Amino acid sequence: xxxxxxxxTFASVNDRIGQLRExxxxxxxxxxxxxxxxxxxxxxxxxxxxTSGNYLGLVGHPEINKAVKEALDTxxxxxxxxxxxxxxxxxxxxLEERLAEWMGTEAALTYSSGYLANLGTISALCDADTVVITxxxxxxxxxxxxxxxxxxxxxxxxxxxxKLEYVLQRNADAAKKFVVVDGVYSMxxxxxxxxxxxxxxxxxxxLLMVDEAHGTGFLxxxxxxxxxxxxxxxxxxxxxxxxxxGGVGGFVTASHDIVEFxxxxxxxxMFNASLPAxxxxxxxxxxxxxxxxxxxxxxxxxxTMRFRSGLIRLxxxxxxxxxxxxxxxxxxxxxxxxxxxxxxxxxxxxxxxIYPAVPKGKARFRATVTAAMTSEDVDSAVALLGDAARRHNxxx
Ligand code: PMP
Numbered sequence: 345x346x347x348x349x350x351x352x353t354f355a356s357v358n359d360r361i362g363q364l365r366e367x368x369x370x371x372x373x374x375x376x377x378x379x380x381x382x383x384x385x386x387x388x389x390x391x392x393x394x395t396s397g398n399y400l401g402l403v404g405h406p407e408i409n410k411a412v413k414e415a416l417d418t419x420x421x422x423x424x425x426x427x428x429x430x431x432x433x434x435x436x437x438x439l440e441e442r443l444a445e446w447m448g449t450e451a452a453l454t455y456s457s458g459y460l461a462n463l464g465t466i467s468a469l470c471d472a473d474t475v476v477i478t479x480x481x482x483x484x485x486x487x488x489x490x491x492x493x494x495x496x497x498x499x500x501x502x503x504x505x506x507k508l509e510y511v512l513q514r515n516a517d518a519a520k521k522f523v524v525v526d527g528v529y530s531m532x533x534x535x536x537x538x539x540x541x542x543x544x545x546x547x548x549x550x551l552l553m554v555d556e557a558h559g560t561g562f563l564x565x566x567x568x569x570x571x572x573x574x575x576x577x578x579x580x581x582x583x584x585x586x587x588x589x590g591g592v593g594g595f596v597t598a599s600h601d602i603v604e605f606x607x608x609x610x611x612x613x614m615f616n617a618s619l620p621a622x623x624x625x626x627x628x629x630x631x632x633x634x635x636x637x638x639x640x641x642x643x644x645x646x647x648t649m650r651f652r653s654g655l656i657r658l659x660x661x662x663x664x665x666x667x668x669x670x671x672x673x674x675x676x677x678x679x680x681x682x683x684x685x686x687x688x689x690x691x692x693x694x695x696x697x698i699y700p701a702v703p704k705g706k707a708r709f710r711a712t713v714t715a716a717m718t719s720e721d722v723d724s725a726v727a728l729l730g731d732a733a734r735r736h737n738x739x740x
Pocket of ligand 1: 457458460462483485526530557584585586592593
């Protein structure tokens, strides 16, 4: 029965969404009708894709499609079971071996999403004896993992090494300390100062977990992410298959002991159906292609530099981004939504972030550049953004 109390709860969100829908500026959940390449289609209309995690442009690669189809014919669309029971195939085991090899660690474990990888790993490793220490801007899946943790949670100010050290010092006597951060911050595109964070976790005896969802594929000589960018291997690296690797699913790489423990303790692993084998086959092929086609990483960085310098030349504020994740500050929510809608009609898809996802007055576009974009796509995207911003007085 839906009581008044429930109705009020639903209205607390739905009223604002209703207003957005009525005003015609609700731009979420557009029906895409093609793969997320440099260009895609919304309702069969072509758009330049300026928001997708397909960083290396691997989605739709013929070799990946072939691998997925072959696995589909062999294993079917799903195993209908959890990994510990009937949900493991040879492909799952091979993928875990390849992931560990890629990351230079002893072992790896896959989950059915990146979100679950954070939830399962953090909640399993942070028992009542653990102090869990996390950056205030970490991804929601990390924050939700911390909520599930039994230990006490301490949040430090974004990227403040002083605050992190203060928390570590204050909890020096805790039996276990666990620090978890994003390698690349998904809203601002900055890289975490992992060299300093690692120095502190080593000094204070804390386990370090880094979420490399955005860094894998293009940071570090082997594309291992922000850890490799700084020349270090965190105790636990978490990553996702839903961005550079063009599929869906998540993983952690770590020592044999940690992985063995998680396999038999992380609820999100033990009590969740396994990834479908065709998805696993696609990710395995993507891992291979990532190494075999290094031009993709070069093209990604070339596009990133071209796009960022184009925006800065026009006068946009890109908020210190140094990666292919590039925020473009717009200001108020309504302008961002209007612009987003108009840009879609102009043939450019870029997702907007408004309050409460970002602070009031800091509405922005969250652009992501990919290797699938041509230089012309990048230039057109800059020009379209510039025109829209001038129409709305965001740029002079
Ligand atoms: N961590 C970060 C930093 C992310 O950006 C995301 C996804 N946006 C996730 C974890 C969750 O990964 P997935 O979407 O594969 O579940």
